[in-house]
Amino acid sequence: MTQNIVAWSEVQVDLKAPPMSKGAFGYVYRAKSRGAPVALKLLLEGANYDPNAILHEIEVMSILKHPNVVLWMGMVTGGGRYGILMALEKQSLEEVLYRPNAPLDPLKKWKFTLEICRGMCWLYTHQVFHRDLKPDNILISQNEECKISDFGLSRILPAYESVSEKVAIGSRLWMSPEVLQGTNITSKADVYSFGLIVWQIFTQQALFKEYLDISPPAEALRAFFRGL
Missing domain, CATH: 3.30.200.20 (Phosphorylase Kinase; domain 1)
Incomplete structure (x- = not known):
């Protein structure tokens, strides 16, 4: 290196x-x-x-x-x-999704989804658990390709292993229930985050907006999961 x-x-x-x-x-x-x-x-x-x-x-x-x-x-x-x-990439997926009056073409939505999925498969192959997948950490290149970024919270975690955390790590809106609870956390938590990103791509709406007025954010998410 x-x-x-x-x-x-x-x-x-x-x-x-x-x-x-x-x-x-x-x-x-x-x-x-x-x-x-x-x-x-x-x-x-x-x-x-x-x-x-x-x-x-x-x-x-x-x-x-x-x-x-x-x-x-x-x-x-x-x-x-x-x-x-x-x-140096052009912009983040977050910026693209929430530009005013700029709906994405359906084919581009599928393209972005597949590219993020390919990047995740590559990470999974190398046993990399990202732990902070969200639109702001997906960058879009000049060629309109999605690229996963920000590995500051990542760790090597084989698929068959699980961990427990005393403090939830990541961005709360994209945390899976087990990450919030701090037990039996596996790399599948990235798949949960990916599912939320896909929902954002296809709806171009904010996550859990009906809970955004609840403070603190952790209580808002607990309210959401109680409603499931």
Whole structure:
């Protein structure tokens, strides 16, 4: 992996510009590396994160090379700061789904669904449990291809294994019941998240909008599951 280590002197980024998005451990900015446009995930200084977790994300991304998984281009290091360089994609699925007065063509909905599914199958083959699948973490390329991104919360989990978590990990609206309960969690939780994403693709509506006025969000989801 040493050939993919980049010095900060080789990266040009305007940190005063609005970030493109926020990932599990930091903000993502438009940048340039060695003259090429890239996306830079910059770790938040002083944020409460485990350095091993970001190194884990780098390790996971470095082995995942698939048309429907965002391309990892290198790690930026130096001066005690870390960054991740990724291919710069056009926009997120979240942005595409909720553009005002811009319904998606039915064929494009099927195309997006199949591409996300292919990316997930690739992750499953490599025993990668993403744990934070949602439209904001699905990027759309210039060629209108979906690419799964943000592996900050992912872990290696064989299909036959399950785990328990004291704290629910991920984005609550896309969490499966077992993730919320913290018991018997398997990589099938990603399939639950995928099902919700598919619903969003085909309806272009917000999830659980009848529960959005309930606070806190965790109580809203408990109310939803009580109603099942």
